[in-house]
Amino acid sequence: MKKPVAGDSPASSLSPCEIPKSLLPIFLKHIAAFIDSLNVVVLARLLPQSHHRRILTASTSAVAASLLSQRQHRLVLAISTPLLQPPAASTRPLLPPDNGIKKNVQGPTFMRKIWARDKQEAIQVEFNDLGQPIDEKSSSELAHFLGAIARNGRYAPLHYKNWIKVPQTYKKEMLTQVQEKFQLPPGQEDWILKSITKKWRNWKSFVKTNYYDPNVSLVEQMKNVPERVHEDQWKELVTFWNSDASKRVSDRNKVSRGHQKMVHRKGKMSFARVAEKKKKELGYYPSRSTLFIECYSKGETPGNEVASQAMVQNRVCLKSINDPTQIVAKGIVRSIDPSTEVGGSRLRPNWCEVHIQVAVEWDEELIRRYGMFETIGDALGAHVAWPLFLVERDESDD
Structure with a gap:
């Protein structure tokens, strides 16, 4: 061992190699604990407060890291030490794989x-x-x-x-x-x-x-x-x-679920908000039929599978506006042209002209009355206007 020279400071006379071998494991253990504590601090800043107790009780940083999302975990790996490893048990993605097509998906809403x-x-x-x-x-x-x-x-x-x-x-x-x-x-x-x-x-x-x-x-x-x-x-x-x-x-x-044919077209907007918006446009509260058409139609074309099935010359069943599962009449679609007139009024988009041949519910009120026709029974043999979303192909005719 080199003897100290007069004038040398104590620090200059020591080197890491001269640490006794018996103390080296303890020294390394303290260094690892210090690095591990730094990782826990990083994890605590990234995780919500509700997870802090779980971090403090975790025996290693790897266990605490398993509490992080994949995005947060990559951030920890980028700013912390190489000792931090990904969690051993992988989890399935939040959304199913998209065959390599990258999509912008909004993450979970925590408010x-x-x-x-x-x-x-x-x-x-x-x-x-x-x-x-x-x-x-x-x-x-x-x-x-x-x-x-x-x-x-x-x-x-x-x-x-x-x-x-x-x-x-x-x-x-x-x-x-x-x-x-x-x-x-x-x-x-x-x-x-x-x-x-x-x-x-x-x-x-x-x-x-x-x-x-x-x-x-x-x-x-x-x-x-x-x-x-x-x-x-x-x-x-x-x-x-x-x-x-x-x-x-x-x-x-x-x-x-397979029996459901009509599709809500307003996304996250509720019926109440649609009705309030329509009320401001019309100046009065919209009727149930108007609200239904607004929520289940899209643009100038039929808004769902039921409507698309109601084609000209097809035998169809007409559904009730009060109970869309109830058939009120049967007939033949004569036109889906919005300019076609029925009872002196144009059809408008998403409506069709139907020749009623069978009255199932005689007292069911017509959605658009005209002349002396007020119920299904009154309109037997005549032509009426009916919303496309309440028209379904007559399967018994196949």
Whole structure:
């Protein structure tokens, strides 16, 4: 060993190589712990506060990293040390693969700004006489916030078989959260819960469609926990979906879904908001038929499969405006030209001229009356105007 020379400082007389071998493992352990703590700090800045306790209880950075999304994980890898490794168990993507076609897909909506509000900053929401929100901005925020609650396993557990099974304590807590963030008129609790119910069912359907694979063993399915679903709830969901009872219900629902022909064309805009918009255009509240045409038609062409089937010279069934599943008459389509006149008035887009040959519901009122014709029975043998979305091909004629 080199002897110290007079005038040398203590620091200059030492080198890393002279650390005793017995102390080297301890030294390296402290260095690794320091690096690991830096990674945890990075993770804590990226994750919401609700995950901090899980980070602190994680034994390594790799375990804490498994709490991150793929995008956040790549960010950690870019700014932290090479010691941080991706989680061993891969998760299925939020959306199914698109065969190499890159699409711009909006990520999940968490409504963090709404969650951060206190009761003094609650958003006021305007409702109509039917108890439905109609203000464009606030009603949209309310709808998105209800969706965020429905997708939160803490407030709306996903493992219950149906909404009726969800305990009242959870439903009361959901209402409490909504009432703290929004100023709602009295008596809106039923509407709020109905809206959450629909969003909760849609979320469960999304999770099943994109994460559950009946061809994979139950053990493997339980390992493939979606990022936004609680692990204990996921295990109960998978167990139920694997049961024969669930498969029978699923098959029955698929058949029922196949009977649906009419398609809502207004996206996220509710019927109440469409009606309010139409009211401003017309100067009065729109009728049910006007509202139905507005929501289920698109442009100047038939807006769904039912309408496209109603072609000239086809035998068709006419459906009731009050109950679209009920047949009120049968006849033959004579024209779908908007300029064709029936009873002195033009058809207009998305309507057709029908020659009524069979009256099924004699007392059913005509949607567009003219002359002495007020009911289906009055118009037997005559021509009437009928909306295309309420016209269906007569299968008995095939």
